[in-house]
Amino acid sequence: MVPNTSILQLFSPHVTIRRRTSTAANSVTFAVSSTATQIGGFLSKKPYTPPSWASDLSLVPSHNFTLGQFPTPIHKWNLPNLPKDTEVWIKRDDLAGMELSGNKVRKLEFLMADAVAQGADCVITVGGIQSNHCRATAVAAKYVNLDCYVILVTSKALTDLLKKRLLEGGRKPYVISGGGSNSLGNWGYIEAVREIEQQIKLSGNVQFDDIIVACGSGGTVAGLALGSHLSTLKTKVHGFSVCYNPGYFYDNVQGLIDGLQSGLNSHDIVWIEDAKGLGYAMNTAEELKFVKDIAAATGIVLDPVYSGKAAYRMLKDMANNPTKWEGRKVLFVHTGGLLGLYDKVDQLSSLAGSWRRMDLQELIHTKKALVRCSA
Numbered sequence: 495m496v497p498n499t500s501i502l503q504l505f506s507p508h509v510t511i512r513r514r515t516s517t518a519a520n521s522v523t524f525a526v527s528s529t530a531t532q533i534g535g536f537l538s539k540k541p542y543t544p545p546s547w548a549s550d551l552s553l554v555p556s557h558n559f560t561l562g563q564f565p566t567p568i569h570k571w572n573l574p575n576l577p578k579d580t581e582v583w584i585k586r587d588d589l590a591g592m593e594l595s596g597n598k599v600r601k602l603e604f605l606m607a608d609a610v611a612q613g614a615d616c617v618i619t620v621g622g623i624q625s626n627h628c629r630a631t632a633v634a635a636k637y638v639n640l641d642c643y644v645i646l647v648t649s650k651a652l653t654d655l656l657k658k659r660l661l662e663g664g665r666k667p668y669v670i671s672g673g674g675s676n677s678l679g680n681w682g683y684i685e686a687v688r689e690i691e692q693q694i695k696l697s698g699n700v701q702f703d704d705i706i707v708a709c710g711s712g713g714t715v716a717g718l719a720l721g722s723h724l725s726t727l728k729t730k731v732h733g734f735s736v737c738y739n740p741g742y743f744y745d746n747v748q749g750l751i752d753g754l755q756s757g758l759n760s761h762d763i764v765w766i767e768d769a770k771g772l773g774y775a776m777n778t779a780e781e782l783k784f785v786k787d788i789a790a791a792t793g794i795v796l797d798p799v800y801s802g803k804a805a806y807r808m809l810k811d812m813a814n815n816p817t818k819w820e821g822r823k824v825l826f827v828h829t830g831g832l833l834g835l836y837d838k839v840d841q842l843s844s845l846a847g848s849w850r851r852m853d854l855q856e857l858i859h860t861k862k863a864l865v866r867c868s869a
Contacts, residue, residue: 536560537637539607544681545688547724552755553677557607561634562599563591565689571826572792573809577816581823583702584794585690588801588830595630596797596830600682601674601713602634608678609640614668616641618656620648622775624799626831627673627711640668648672673711675746677753683717687725690825694727700823702729707827708804709733709766710774712746714829719764720751729825734769734804769807775799775834779845781806782838786845797834801826 542558544551571584587597609617617635621628621644628644635642643660645652653669660667674682694700705722709715715733722729735743747760771778777798785802789795796802805826812819835842 539610542604542607542681545684545691545721545725547726548684548721551684553681553753555604555607555678555681557611558603558681559607559634559638561592561603561606561637563589565693566590568690568693568825571794573788574791575809575813577812577819579821580812580819583700583823583825585825585827587686588795588797588828588832590830592630593633594830594832595626595633596800596832597714597827598627598630598674599634600686601679602630602670602682604678604681605670605674605676606634606638606640609668609670610638612668613666614640615666616643616660617668617670618643618645618653618660619670619674620645620653620672622646622648624775624834624837625672626800626834629833631670631674641665643667671711673713675711675713675716675750677750679713680717680720680750680754683714684721687718687721687727691725691727702727702825703822704730704732704824705827706732706734706804706808706824708769708800708829709735709743710737710800712743712750714827715743715764715766716747716750716760718827719747719760720754720756720758723758723763724756731764732808733764733766734807735766736770736800736803737774738770740766740768767807767811769803771803775837777803777838777841779841782841783845784809785835786842794828795832795835796828797831798838799834800831801828 538560539557540560542555544554548554566586566589568583568585571582573582576582587600590597590599592599592602606617617631617640619628619631619642623646625644625646628646632642632644643656645656657667657669671679694702705718707715707718715731719731719733721727722731733743733747743766744760744764747764747766751758751760751763771781775798781803782798784806785796785798788805796805808824808826
């Protein structure tokens with residue numbers, strides 16, 4: 495008799511336990527699967543075989559590093575005030591590892607393998623002043639024994655100048671575009687689609703109508719949209735732009751998928767919606783209150799730059815257009831980057847209710863006073 499299969503996802507994102515219950519023998523066996531869980535598997539370089547549905551794309555990577563903790567869990571997200579019969583599930587790429595820098599590690603697994611294969615001894619990348627990508631790249635570079643140079647402003651001129659000087663000094667730099675978003679980096683989220691496919695197959699009873707993700711440099715949404723279109727998912731992918739206008743991202747995604755010679759039109763595989771509000775990394779009081787309220791209500795902490803804005807606009811649209819979402823199963827991809835909250839401490843503190851900050855000296859004096867009182 496074919497055994498029944500269910501999936502128990504643990505809080506630790508790199509451990510998946512498969513519970514197989516045989517109705518004939520009434521026995522239970524467990525198997526833990528993931529390269530990262532094997533001793534010596536983490537940080538290893540391994541040959542890469544693409545999903546069969548992506549094998550006709552160009553720039554198929556030959557290898558990748560195991561730098562993240564995959565698969566990341568998918569679970570029901572109990573958001574308040576959803577439209578009738580709407581379910582929102584969340585994929586926790588905020589738990590992918592790489593020192594709270596979120597999902598950037600998916601692209602870096604392929605980009606770092608390419609840098610090493612090309613004989614690079616250092617990498618150069620660019621990003622904003624609190625760039626999750628730059629932080630993740632610095633960590634990944636050290637993992638694979640490369641030096642890392644970051645330019646905390648997006649400037650091709652500065653990147654070219656730094657590369658020129660490094661070459662003149664006898665170094666072998668490898669340039670990684672902002673956000674790791676280039677055609678090779680796309681494979682990080684093509685591979686994520688295969689991961690989602692496998693998780694759906696193992697669960698057996700969940701199919702998603704929509705995938706929603708924040709859109710900052712374009713690589714994540716491009717990989718998800720291309721993978722969803724080519725794979726068995728066939729899920730509508732929505733990118734919520736947190737910086738530029740939708741037209742920019744349609745062109746950006748087009749360039750990324752053209753680099754893989756997909757032959758597809760970005761307007762046919764992804765729906766870009768504006769969620770930038772005041773602008774990149776800038777928040778209204780209402781957006782920050784939303785981040786606080788969602789954390790208090792559901793236990794999910796969103797960053798204010800990417801996933802916080804995407805979730806805010808998603809729920810706004812659900813409230814304004816409920817019939818559009820009624821009865822749909824939505825997968826929200828939490829891309830992480832929680833260190834973005836540090837820049838918002840002063841703004842968030844006014845929303846947190848009755849609390850105050852106690853400095854170290856005050857804490858010491860208070861402790862001494864309590865000791866005297868108890869004596």
